[in-house]
Amino acid sequence: MLSLEISSSCFNQETKLLAFEPSRKDMDEVEEKSKEVINVTTEKLPVDEVLQLVISPLCGAVSLFVGTTRNNFEGRKVISLEYEAYLPMAENEVKKICTVFHGLGLVPPSEASIISAVSSAHRAASLEAVSYAIDTLKAKLPIWQKEIYEESSSWKGNRVLWGIQQ
Amino acid sequence: VVEVLYFAKSAEITGLRSETISVPQEIKALQLWKEIETRHPGLADVRNQIIFAVRQEYVELGDQLLLLQPGDEIAVIPPISGG
Numbered sequence: 553m554l555s556l557e558i559s560s561s562c563f564n565q566e567t568k569l570l571a572f573e574p575s576r577k578d579m580d581e582v583e584e585k586s587k588e589v590i591n592v593t594t595e596k597l598p599v600d601e602v603l604q605l606v607i608s609p610l611c612g613a614v615s616l617f618v619g620t621t622r623n624n625f626e627g628r629k630v631i632s633l634e635y636e637a638y639l640p641m642a643e644n645e646v647k648k649i650c651t652v653f654h655g656l657g658l659v660p661p662s663e664a665s666i667i668s669a670v671s672s673a674h675r676a677a678s679l680e681a682v683s684y685a686i687d688t689l690k691a692k693l694p695i696w697q698k699e700i701y702e703e704s705s706s707w708k709g710n711r712v713l714w715g716i717q718q
Numbered sequence: 719v720v721e722v723l724y725f726a727k728s729a730e731i732t733g734l735r736s737e738t739i740s741v742p743q744e745i746k747a748l749q750l751w752k753e754i755e756t757r758h759p760g761l762a763d764v765r766n767q768i769i770f771a772v773r774q775e776y777v778e779l780g781d782q783l784l785l786l787q788p789g790d791e792i793a794v795i796p797p798i799s800g801g
Contacts (some may be wrong), residue, residue: 553800602733621800635801638725638793639772666801686801694771694793695800696726707727709797715779718767718797 560713569657597653597664606651606671613675615682617668632660633699638694645692648684665697720786722754723793728768731760747768747772750792751779761794768800 569609599618621633635656646652653667668685672678692714699706711718723736741753755761756774761768771793772784786792788791 560772633744635800637738637769638723638795640801641771641793644774666789682779690798690801692798693800694795694798695797696796698726706795708799709726710799713769713795713798714776716769718769 569652570601596665599653599664599667602651602653602667602669605671606670608674611671611678612673613678614671615675615703617666617682617686618664619666619686620664621659621661625699628699628701630661631702632658633665634658634698634700635665636696636698645694646689650681652685654693658701674677681709719785719788720790720792721798723791724758725794726796727764728761728794728796731764732758741786745785745786746780747782748778748779754794764796767797 555608597618598707599616602615603616623630634653635654637654637656642654650670653664655663655665659665666686667688668682668689670678670681670685672681676681690710691712697708709718719738719740721785722740722796724732724734729735737751737756741750750770751765755765765779768779770779771791772786773790774793777784777797785791
């Protein structure tokens with residue numbers, strides 16, 4: 553249950569990371585990468601680490617999308633986002649697509665909630681792929697965000713899930 | 719006997735993250751929902767927004783016949799908002 557007591561200690565709470573990697577990248581010539589599932593850290597989502605996971609001597613381009621928490625929604629001050637996930641299913645959905653780090657638990661404003669990265673031989677493919685990846689992930693992943701305001705909170709929801717109207 | 723997993727709003731309504739329930743091996747998705755709603759009447763508020771994930775595949779709350787095995791996982795999926 554969500555505690556409505558918002559204090560500065562919330563922002564020291566451990567942010568869990570969800571790290572998904574494809575075991576095979578769908579690119580020209582691929583490398584096998586080992587798969588990490590969950591990484592627990594007090595630090596922010598590691599852009600450098602994500603880059604290192606996708607950079608390859610075979611690829612001339614890396615495209616990165618970083619989603620960050622905004623501090624406002626419809627005129628209300630957002631204290632933080634809080635994420636939860638159906639982990640085994642999210643992992644299975646994502647690993648076909650790209651390398652993704654997603655925050656779990658509290659993600660305060662200006663921090664990254666999601667990083668997705670795709671590398672390719674040339675830039676057009678990776679730019680297009682990362683755009684496709686983030687669109688697909690948002691339409692399909694069983695992950696939920698709750699906006700936490702000063703006085704209340706609200707579960708956000710996209711009412712079309714992978715083509716199904718909810 | 720299957721395991722039902724609750725997320726987001728549905729977890730707040732039921733006060734549970736998961737529970738095991740006993741249902742027929744063959745059951746329509748909507749019937750399964752009604753079973754769950756009987757146990758947690760507060761879920762009626764979100765009935766029109768829920769989808770199941772049965773063995774990690776999304777299934778609408780309709781007439782689709784589910785063939786359930788003991789220990790299968792059924793997740794109650796409110797509208798998603800990852801990213």
